[in-house]
Amino acid sequence: MLDIKKRSVHTPGMERKLDTHTPREPKFSDGDRRRNRAYNKRFIPAMAIYVVLLVAALQMDLDSLATKLLFVAVPIVPAALTVVAVVRKMNACDEYQRLAGYRAMSIGFGAAMVTAVIMGFVGIAFEGDEVARVGGWAVFIVGMLGWGVAGSATSRQ
Secondary structure, three states, X not given: OOOOOOOOOOOOOHHHHHHHOOOOOOOOOHHHHHHHHHHHHHHHHHHHHHHHHHHHHHOOOOOOHHHHHHHHHOXXXXXXHHHHHHHHHHHHOOHHHHHHHHHHHHHHHHHHHHHHHHHHHHXXXXXXXXXXXXXXXXXXXXXXXXXXXXXXXXXXX
16 A cells, blocks of 8 residues: 655745735725714814814903803804714714714713712812813813824724
8 A cells, every 4th residue: 555645835934924924904984984084074173263262252351241141152163063973974974883982971070070070079179260160171171182092092902
């Protein structure tokens, strides 16, 4: 009997070499990039309008009731544009991105609510106007930072 052994052309590191040289998938698909551009086209102008209106509002003389009401109404337009941008982006996302987005929003919301409670107690304890002046900003900043950091963390998963 003739014993013929097949010779393998397999080399020991072949799998490792093949695994490391596989082409990587793009980080974002074309659809993701298109949705992000559409979101940025809505969101960035809203923020620019907000900054311009805020700078103008800070220059206002707040002696009359009319100017005080105008000062309070200033952020409504860019805030509404921002809400439209976020809602449209969330509606355009796939299920996974929507879930990650809602998870990030809920973390930001929770952080904002904890900050609101803390600022409320600080305001009661110290009975100061300064707390009332910075309380809303603290809630906003903590909420947005929480949303942003959580969004960044969930998008990497």
